[in-house]
Amino acid sequence: MPKLWTDTIEAHREAVREAALDATAALVAEHGLTGVKMSQIATKAGIGRATLYKYFPDVEAILSAWHERQIRSHLTQLTEIRDQDGDAGDRLEKVLNAYAAIQFQRARHHRHEPHGAELAALLHPGEHVAQAQHHLHAMFRDLLSEAADAGDIRDDVSPGELASYCLHALTAAGSLPSDAAAHRLVAVTLAGLRRPADPAH
């Protein structure tokens, strides 16, 4: 097959896949997890039911793919913030705030969704989630290492350990009542990263 033709097929497949994921997300938000059927997804995505089954065997597989897309989009968002201009300390603060906001939004979304709690039970954390967690940890670790080299944060604890601290501490944003509380959480978490016994910081 000529290259152009392959590209077109690939682009078409991707578009169908994306449409199915978007339709599923919308239907789950409206009806909850247990109320969504393959036929509804096909209708909402504007494709045939038989076509949908060529892409995904069942609703669970679509939800899993949707979850993977969510995680990847968060990673992209955080990486873009990390790679902005500016000194490492500022970028660190921005990335921590963005991550706390993601955790806060995610929890708020689940609270509003009557069947939200079932999602975690339904989606066995697959290889892609473990991989995304690994990427996230590496991204935080590199940024913390840069900030430590610049003298912006403590260097008596390894960047890898500090990355674990940040990622865990900020998941608390999911249990907080407001955006303002999430910001305070970031301030407290950042205070933990400061160089000890350094009155200038």
Next chain:
Amino acid sequence: MPKLWTDTIEAHREAVREAALDATAALVAEHGLTGVKMSQIATKAGIGRATLYKYFPDVEAILSAWHERQIRSHLTQLTEIRDQDGDAGDRLEKVLNAYAAIQFQRARHHRHEPHGAELAALLHPGEHVAQAQHHLHAMFRDLLSEAADAGDIRDDVSPGELASYCLHALTAAGSLPSDAAAHRLVAVTLAGLRRPADPAH
């Protein structure tokens, strides 16, 4: 029935229950979660199989009861440390260290257990886990409130929010490689609790 007789029955029931939980924990540590049968548990606990079924319908129910007992014992341990003599700041540091050690030990236990990862999937977090989490949060909150009143920690963020921060940050101990790393995590977490812009702390 006379009171003494009731007490004796109650004590006997409790002893049988405890023996079943201990036997299950030992068997799971040895064979993994999927390799344990009711008949093995009965033999190991030194009771009849029919008797075991009078207490628990299946292995899952025993594991769930065992999990509840674990959580309760952790809560008791932490509460005892909190209620020791001494100023609030010192007791806070001790409770944080004890909680980090629990997280570290728990994760290490699961790592050594081939079927450990399945436990979380098998045990749907029931009402008792949510309740224990609530107790844990309240215990941390009260101690943080006391420490803030004593001037040992920051008072610009509410004790409830700081409790969420501590509990989440310290779960990172489960992903750390050593006891020493868990201690460093406690030091970093404590640094986040310090009063900002106070060179004396």
